[in-house]
Amino acid sequence: xxxxxxxxxxxxxxxxxxxxxxxxxxxxxxxxxxxxxxxxxxxxxxxxxxxxxxxxxxxxxxxxxxxxxxxxxxxxxxxxxxxxxxxxxxxxxxxxxxxxxxxxxxxxxxxxxxxxxxxxxxxxxxxxxxxxxxxxxxxxxxxxxxxxxxxxxxxxxxxxxxxxxxxxxxxxxxxxxxxxxxxxxxxxxxxxxxxxxxxxxxxxxxxxxxxxxxxxxxxxxxxxxxxxxxxxxxxxxxxxxxxxxxxxxxxxxxxxxxxxxxxxxxxxxxxxxxxxxxxxxxxxxxxxxxxxxxxxxxxxxxxxxxxxxxxxxxxxxxxxxxxxxxxxxxxxxxxxxxxxxxxxxxxxxxxxxxxxxxxxxxxxxxxxxxxxxxxxxxxxxxxxxxxxxxxxxxxxxxxxxxxxxxxxxxxxxxxxxxxxxxxxxxxxxxxxxxxxxxxxxxxxxxxxxxxxxxxxxxxxxxxxxxxxxxxxxxxxxxxxxxxxxxxx
Amino acid sequence: xxxxxxxxxxxxxxxxxxxxxxxxxxxxxxxxxxxxxxxxxxxxxxxxxxxxxxxxxxxxxxxxxxxxxxxxxxxxxxxxxxxxxxxxxxxxxxxxxxxxxxxxxxxxxxxxxxxxxxxxxxxxxxxxxxxxxxxxxxxxxxxxxxxxxxxxxxxxxxxxxxxxxxxxxxxxxxxxxxxxxxxxxxxxxxxxxxxxxxxxxxxxxxxxxxxxxxxxxxxxxxxxxxxxxxxxxxxxxxxxxxxxxxxxxxxxxxxxxxxxxxxxxxxxxxxxxxxxxxxxxxxxxxxxxxxxxxxxxxxxxxxxxxxxxxxxxxxxxxxxxxxxxxxxxxxxxxxxxxxxxxxxxxxxxxxxxxxxxxxxxxxxxxxxxxxxxxxxxxxxxxxxxxxxxxxxxxxxxxxxxxxxxxxxxxxxxxxxxxxxxxxxxxxxxxxxxxxxxxxxxxxxxxxxxxxxxxxxxxxxxxxxxxxxxxxxxxxxxxxxxxxxxxxxxxx
Numbered sequence: 006x007x008x009x010x011x012x013x014x015x016x017x018x019x020x021x022x023x024x025x026x027x028x029x030x031x032x033x034x035x036x037x038x039x040x041x042x043x044x045x046x047x048x049x050x051x052x053x054x055x056x057x058x059x060x061x062x063x064x065x066x067x068x069x070x071x072x073x074x075x076x077x078x079x080x081x082x083x084x085x086x087x088x089x090x091x092x093x094x095x096x097x098x099x100x101x102x103x104x105x106x107x108x109x110x111x112x113x114x115x116x117x118x119x120x121x122x123x124x125x126x127x128x129x130x131x132x133x134x135x136x137x138x139x140x141x142x143x144x145x146x147x148x149x150x151x152x153x154x155x156x157x158x159x160x161x162x163x164x165x166x167x168x169x170x171x172x173x174x175x176x177x178x179x180x181x182x183x184x185x186x187x188x189x190x191x192x193x194x195x196x197x198x199x200x201x202x203x204x205x206x207x208x209x210x211x212x213x214x215x216x217x218x219x220x221x222x223x224x225x226x227x228x229x230x231x232x233x234x235x236x237x238x239x240x241x242x243x244x245x246x247x248x249x250x251x252x253x254x255x256x257x258x259x260x261x262x263x264x265x266x267x268x269x270x271x272x273x274x275x276x277x278x279x280x281x282x283x284x285x286x287x288x289x290x291x292x293x294x295x296x297x298x299x300x301x302x303x304x305x306x307x308x309x310x311x312x313x314x315x316x317x318x319x320x321x322x323x324x325x326x327x328x329x330x331x332x333x334x335x336x337x338x339x340x341x342x343x344x345x346x347x348x349x350x351x352x353x354x355x356x357x358x359x360x361x362x363x364x365x366x367x368x369x370x371x372x373x374x375x376x377x378x379x380x381x382x383x384x385x386x387x388x389x390x391x392x393x394x395x396x397x398x399x400x401x402x403x404x405x406x407x408x409x410x411x412x413x414x415x416x417x418x419x420x421x422x423x424x425x426x427x428x429x430x431x432x433x434x435x436x437x438x439x440x441x442x443x444x445x446x447x448x449x450x451x452x453x454x455x456x457x458x459x460x461x462x463x464x465x466x467x468x469x470x471x472x473x474x475x476x477x478x479x480x481x482x483x484x485x486x487x488x489x490x491x492x493x
Numbered sequence: 494x495x496x497x498x499x500x501x502x503x504x505x506x507x508x509x510x511x512x513x514x515x516x517x518x519x520x521x522x523x524x525x526x527x528x529x530x531x532x533x534x535x536x537x538x539x540x541x542x543x544x545x546x547x548x549x550x551x552x553x554x555x556x557x558x559x560x561x562x563x564x565x566x567x568x569x570x571x572x573x574x575x576x577x578x579x580x581x582x583x584x585x586x587x588x589x590x591x592x593x594x595x596x597x598x599x600x601x602x603x604x605x606x607x608x609x610x611x612x613x614x615x616x617x618x619x620x621x622x623x624x625x626x627x628x629x630x631x632x633x634x635x636x637x638x639x640x641x642x643x644x645x646x647x648x649x650x651x652x653x654x655x656x657x658x659x660x661x662x663x664x665x666x667x668x669x670x671x672x673x674x675x676x677x678x679x680x681x682x683x684x685x686x687x688x689x690x691x692x693x694x695x696x697x698x699x700x701x702x703x704x705x706x707x708x709x710x711x712x713x714x715x716x717x718x719x720x721x722x723x724x725x726x727x728x729x730x731x732x733x734x735x736x737x738x739x740x741x742x743x744x745x746x747x748x749x750x751x752x753x754x755x756x757x758x759x760x761x762x763x764x765x766x767x768x769x770x771x772x773x774x775x776x777x778x779x780x781x782x783x784x785x786x787x788x789x790x791x792x793x794x795x796x797x798x799x800x801x802x803x804x805x806x807x808x809x810x811x812x813x814x815x816x817x818x819x820x821x822x823x824x825x826x827x828x829x830x831x832x833x834x835x836x837x838x839x840x841x842x843x844x845x846x847x848x849x850x851x852x853x854x855x856x857x858x859x860x861x862x863x864x865x866x867x868x869x870x871x872x873x874x875x876x877x878x879x880x881x882x883x884x885x886x887x888x889x890x891x892x893x894x895x896x897x898x899x900x901x902x903x904x905x906x907x908x909x910x911x912x913x914x915x916x917x918x919x920x921x922x923x924x925x926x927x928x929x930x931x932x933x934x935x936x937x938x939x940x941x942x943x944x945x946x947x948x949x950x951x952x953x954x955x956x957x958x959x960x961x962x963x964x965x966x967x968x969x970x971x972x973x974x975x976x977x978x979x980x981x982x983x984x
Contacts, residue, residue, distance in 0.1 A: 237948075237949050237950075239951060241904075242903050242904045243901075243902070243903045243904050243905065244901075244903075244955075245845075245901065245941055245953045245955040246904070246953050248941065248953075248955075249941050249943065249953040263951075265950055265951060266949040379867060379869070380867075382866060382867055384868075384869055384873050384874055387869030388870075388871060388873070388874040391869055392871055395947075395948040395949065396871065396947065396948070418725075419724055419725030419727070419728070453727070453731050455731070461721070461744070462721070462742070462744035462758060462759070463721040463728070464731075466725070466727050466728050466731040467727065468727055468730075
């Protein structure tokens, strides 16, 4: 029975041993010492957090790994399994939106004898893969094997919002594997980066398309990030929809998709119009369900646009009021949902007045307060964050501002009930963003600073004359170095 | 001396109820309730709910008192009594969901022969008074437990008419039963939680309910106001309230209620019928202790107020005191844009296999499950923001409740659970308006109609071959009628 199992491995993974031989000098263990900020007490010094992961040497004496392995790192040490010592490394480029990072090691001897791994092509389904890494903190490399079981667009959990192509494999991927290569035929066909916690043995790889885009993007010395077409579309599979948009004459199934909404600041903003029918991308016809036949497989047209770099032209053919138009417009990054991406780069913003802590409601804050607000039934906060795009709340605000904590003080004895609420107005002016909120507070001139919240009619009224002394007292009492942090 | 002491001890340990178990059992009946309900997302389907048993109280005049909530929309009510295994069918004589009381009767005169109607106590049980909480089991065995009234509070089972209820706690949970005091009915248990804390509807409410039967039944007073405290001295100063005055902030009035049109948002309610409020909106009642202002609209002294009564109120508005007259009104159901309860078959319209409904709490509960209130689904946000009307509004949120898969609605499957924003570019007032406009478009020969959904998606309905599509879908899914709409007073 045991022999059979070995035999079956040999049959299904004939190249596995050679993949490992090729990779063994290139795969490195990464130890990270990071400084992590607290969103509950954003004025506090960040705490030291140690973690580990995997990386691998690629051409140009650089190490490719996941962004989440090296995020917020102040000290990075890399070690090859055939070396007796580790080396200091530095982050050269980091891309949180696709969870990739490139490291540099200044000591050239680190790379001696290391054979850089080449990036292969996106594998087909059932391709056997070998994943190499240093899971669960081990010092020696570990090898797991499986096959490619799915290709599709998925959210990259490190950013929390960006979705790109992923490769699903049934090879075991564990903490510490992150950043490690998945190999087939001696080439990297993916970077291990996340698992599906509720599934059995479902691991995910960042595919060569995404790796390639990252490596191309940084060639000019900076990482620009992903662009967004910024279109909410509607398929035209429905016959009545085709009739409504005058698509009866289009050969089925190539009737394209209808633009239903355009997000401000996106590539499509100012170029496409609502009710345009997108019928082709870069000359390739789009089907009634939004698919394009590319490289021998059907992919959604958005997936193809995902690979476009900022500034590159997007060529589209649209039907507008029955007329065919060829459009050519530059791909753009969209900042509209930046606040819904996890923040790893900067210390958290906050502002304290009268002992009340105000913070922007962003992805990092939601990670801390989301569960609490759910338990407390604070539906407004959850709804406004979750439906921000689909219900066009961006027309009201850039993001919401919450009163997250009350630091007990004489100045806020009656403010307890406002804790956790979203600020709607300052002195009668609707709040658009955290920066705007702080400006409005600073600009307040009347006898009172009047704050209105989204869930209560009763305002929170603070006497302006005593605010400055209250602020000084609170900062002193709680050992807070400064009143706030507001980015420009 | 020893004898006296002994007698005193006996007197203090005497239970508040000297009725025998058999006498109690003659006053209580068991009512088996079978309810049939409509599925909310597919409202042409009926389902039977799991039957359950409640306790009824025998009253003079061959009546049985039960909780209105328990028997609402019941199809069959089977009554059993202590002396027989026979089941008699009962019918509803009247019900008032605001008071949470209903009266049943059994037409078979023999049923009443060995039952003993209960006499109502002269007044509500007051705080700290001792009562006997009683319940019966399936075999009519009586469980009795002495309890002390902890407090009397205003409570509204349905959310509108706040009436006094007595709060008490027992060691054994009594979910359905009655309170006795000195052999008379002191309360009817209307609510009990898992913490064995229970609330009993007072005899004053029961008496008022019984005495006001008939076509001119006035109901109970729906206060219709929400107050928030003004304990913060800075806030009082912001509203320029003089230091010697106190009151609470009016944050909402409910349309068609007593407060609406009299009190305004941001008024400070200072006094009600000459009784001054403190800065939390409370006052000290000589009989029932510290109470919120709502109680002043429910009680005058110890008597229940009636709809039609006028109550003077003093408010602080625009920097000065104003005395206003509030005519008390009952609630007759016009305030809810998103109803808490749907009495019978929900309204629906099926077009091209898309099932359009008006948003209701029962629909949300069915779709989101038992913990619906903690879901951040946008329906819950609509409930929070738009459950009640403001002033003259009459709209009802129309939603795409479900999709019956068909060629005509291909690719619309994921739109189920969206609110309808517009029909042909115009806002939709309610389901009847939606249907009327669709019919009108079809009659005008429009081949299609576009329905804009809240998420920005658009469903295009075919009107050209509408009849054929609808007939095909109704037949496939075994649905008798393509729509169900009712006549409503607000239409």
